[in-house]
Amino acid sequence: MDKNRELFLKAKDLIPGGVNSPVRACKAVGSYPLFLTHGKGAYVWDSNKDKYIDYVCSWGPLILGHSHPRVVSAIQEQAQRALTFGAPTELEIEMAQAIVELMPSIEMIRMVNSGTEATMSALRLARAYTKREKVVKFNGCYHGHVDSLLVEAGSGVATFGIPGCPGVPDSFAGTTISLPYNDLSKVEALFRDRGDQIAAVIVEPIAGNMGVVLPERGFLEGLRELTRRYDSLLIFDEVITGFRVGLGGAQGFFKIDPDITCLGKIIGGGLPVGAYGGRREIMELVSPEGEVYQAGTLSGNPLAMAAGLETIKILREEDPYPRLASLSKALFEGIGELGEKVGIQITVNYHGSMGTLFFGPGPIRSYEEAKGADSVLFGRFYREMRKRGIYLPPSQFEAWFLSTAHGPEEVDFTLKAAKESFERILKEEE
Numbered sequence: 459m460d461k462n463r464e465l466f467l468k469a470k471d472l473i474p475g476g477v478n479s480p481v482r483a484c485k486a487v488g489s490y491p492l493f494l495t496h497g498k499g500a501y502v503w504d505s506n507k508d509k510y511i512d513y514v515c516s517w518g519p520l521i522l523g524h525s526h527p528r529v530v531s532a533i534q535e536q537a538q539r540a541l542t543f544g545a546p547t548e549l550e551i552e553m554a555q556a557i558v559e560l561m562p563s564i565e566m567i568r569m570v571n572s573g574t575e576a577t578m579s580a581l582r583l584a585r586a587y588t589k590r591e592k593v594v595k596f597n598g599c600y601h602g603h604v605d606s607l608l609v610e611a612g613s614g615v616a617t618f619g620i621p622g623c624p625g626v627p628d629s630f631a632g633t634t635i636s637l638p639y640n641d642l643s644k645v646e647a648l649f650r651d652r653g654d655q656i657a658a659v660i661v662e663p664i665a666g667n668m669g670v671v672l673p674e675r676g677f678l679e680g681l682r683e684l685t686r687r688y689d690s691l692l693i694f695d696e697v698i699t700g701f702r703v704g705l706g707g708a709q710g711f712f713k714i715d716p717d718i719t720c721l722g723k724i725i726g727g728g729l730p731v732g733a734y735g736g737r738r739e740i741m742e743l744v745s746p747e748g749e750v751y752q753a754g755t756l757s758g759n760p761l762a763m764a765a766g767l768e769t770i771k772i773l774r775e776e777d778p779y780p781r782l783a784s785l786s787k788a789l790f791e792g793i794g795e796l797g798e799k800v801g802i803q804i805t806v807n808y809h810g811s812m813g814t815l816f817f818g819p820g821p822i823r824s825y826e827e828a829k830g831a832d833s834v835l836f837g838r839f840y841r842e843m844r845k846r847g848i849y850l851p852p853s854q855f856e857a858w859f860l861s862t863a864h865g866p867e868e869v870d871f872t873l874k875a876a877k878e879s880f881e882r883i884l885k886e887e888e
């Protein structure tokens with residue numbers, strides 16, 4: 459008996475869909491989730507004691523792989539001292555200092571407990587600062603499950619093909635205008651028409667939640683210029699890209715300074731975290747310095763700060779980004795080429811250690827184009843790979859992540875599994 463399936467049946471009776479976050483369900487790939495028991499480096503083990511190479515990496519936070527010894531010690535040492543106070547600690551200053559040093563657009567930062575809280579708070583702040591209501595987002599971008607941002611959203615919302623979300627009042631959804639990613643002319647037209655109503659444009663500077671989609675040259679620059687011209691704010695949602703594409707995030711890579719930045723995932727080192735920060739004159743509106751209320755019992759809690767700080771410290775010491783990029787090139791392009799050899803067309807989108815293989819023709823520059831990918835074929839590939847010990851995100855519209863614990867050996871093993879999977883799929887079609 460498959461223990462994973464057994465646990466899934468039990469879980470479904472107690473937890474909606476058997477999962478505490480929809481993206482973990484394997485519905486979209488015609489399967490059921492693995493119930494994992496432990497992880498080490500690039501590997502995870504399921505309830506049958508089967509071992510997998512992990513390309514989910516907890517959806518991004520684990521850039522150092524599972525249970526990095528230094529991160530685990532940092533958490534253990536902190537746990538001996540205290541779990542939480544609900545009072546300030548020096549660790550919070552160290553965290554703020556590290557982020558402010560590495561991301562010059564951020565002069566002040568506030569810690570929260572999830573990426574969702576970060577984007578929700580950033581929008582409240584942007585609306586207060588500009589005294590405007592409307593927010594522009596892009597189709598296929600996901601910014602957490604904030605009511606007003608679940609419009610044409612990515613991640614699980616895209617995977618399950620949900621256009622809006624029941625329970626979100628029209629009046630909330632109506633404050634959001636969602637436009638196609640990479641289509642600057644539509645943004646220009648909108649600003650010409652009602653630029654004076656737009657509080658902010660929020661964007662994933664490299665999209666990771668419709669699968670990986672890169673910004674075309676001029677798109678982010680154009681957003682920066684337009685928001686500045688119309689006195690509206692530019693918010694970069696770097697919850698994935700922060701410390702993933704480099705120490706300075708996507709803003710460092712593209713050399714664009716947003717007004718507000720949202721962070722999460724990696725800065726918690728595997729513990730729950732989020733943060734939003736930006737220019738001083740904007741951040742000074744946040745309570746109790748200003749009047750924009752935002753709070754959290756466990757915000758900046760010592761365990762998450764210790765894990766996040768140790769993670770950032772290791773990233774600064776090791777600068778693993780060039781090595782991650784070449785490993786990721788070998789992986790993504792390698793699988794793309796294997797597909798091409800056997801006549802399975804794959805569009806390979808990746809940047810640094812995040813990437814997606816879209817089954818179908820490219821280029822893929824937007825959610826509209828991503829939706830053209832063959833999710834059924836991806837589902838078959840997913841199931842074949844899982845049988846061969848490769849744990850992928852269970853959706854065509856998600857990013858795969860590599861960690862510093864992944865190496866050429868894991869990539870070779872994965873390429874071999876991909877080759878066998880393609881052969882198996884083609885054989886079934888005969």
Ligand SMILES: *Cc1c(COP(=O)(O)O)cnc(C)c1O
Pocket residue numbers: 571572573574575577600601602603662666667695696697698722723731732
């Ligand atoms: C994961 C994610 C979020 C939400 O973060 P949670 O911690 O899951 O609430 C927001 N924005 C982006 C870009 C994300 O990838």
